[in-house]
Amino acid sequence: MLMATFLLFSYCLIVVKNKAYHGELETPGILGGGLDHEGNVAFGRESHVSDDKGQVPICPPVPPDLRGRINVLENVTVEEAESTGVTEGVKQGGFWWPSHCQARWRVAIIVPYRNRASQLGSFLHHMHNFLQRQELNYSIYVIEQEGDDLFNRARLLNVGYSEAQREGPWDCFAFHDIDMLPEDDRHLYHCSPQPRHLAVATSNHKYKLVYDRYFGGACLMTDKQIKAVNGWSNRYWGWGGEDDDMWRRIAFEDMHVWRYPGKLARYKTIKHRPQVLNKNRFEIVSRNTGRYTHDGLNSLNYTVRNITRKLLYTHILANIGSSRKIASSSVRHRKR
């Protein structure tokens, strides 16, 4: 009897575990798509821009120097980040690629930014270490919104994509909040045949996925995927909604978001002051029933005020327009 109860209990545990596993993991596993049966790149364009192209072997599919769980150091200043070993081999503007092998992927990290000087040093220090261990060909672009209008994360992501791609080509783009620091370097930032949500388990949500269709915090998309959805919506001023809008775009294009399991896709979030909410976000999201074809990269308007190549990143200051213009044009639209 005791034995039977024990067996039944173990069986239930396995079922529950498997269920949780399926819910969380929508990818076929580490290095799932993108590589053919011999481990060659089977997807995307040629994937390396290093100078020594053709002279060194392609990097192994699983980078050899991964550590697994890694510590997150908060309160690192930019100067401190610049004075560590991580800068070795980094080209002005934050570009790096491995010298002993050809990187499999060229990945631009796009970081929307305003008034977060205290988080920038930790981000740079952490991400350069993380990405170098993954043997990627990468660069970090910090896109700052000029002025003090409501923050428009999605417009900044569109600007970052457009500006980075002008000096690319990059195979894929990680749209990355500055306060999201990955805690496990086995969470590989490679391109995949479907868009990837990166910030699956974050410390501010007790390491649980916020909701099934959550696409915020950090995500990764190829150039082709971004073009297919016309980039991000330009209409979200203030906090919230733009990531839900992107989820819809992806679904409209019959793509499916992939995720690594939460035990790898784990992020420490650095605390900051709450942002101003976008009160219209529910309405704007619900109105996205396919209008993404004319709201996004093809309707993006901005002016680059300044591009500065810093030691560990490229800083782009941009004027991205005003929230008031959008408000008045949508009022006019409704009257018709």
Ligand code: BGN
């Ligand atoms: C959601 C926000 C997301 C945000 C997550 C995480 C909305 C609009 C719903 C239609 N979405 O609630 O933008 O990333 O919380 O905190 O508010």
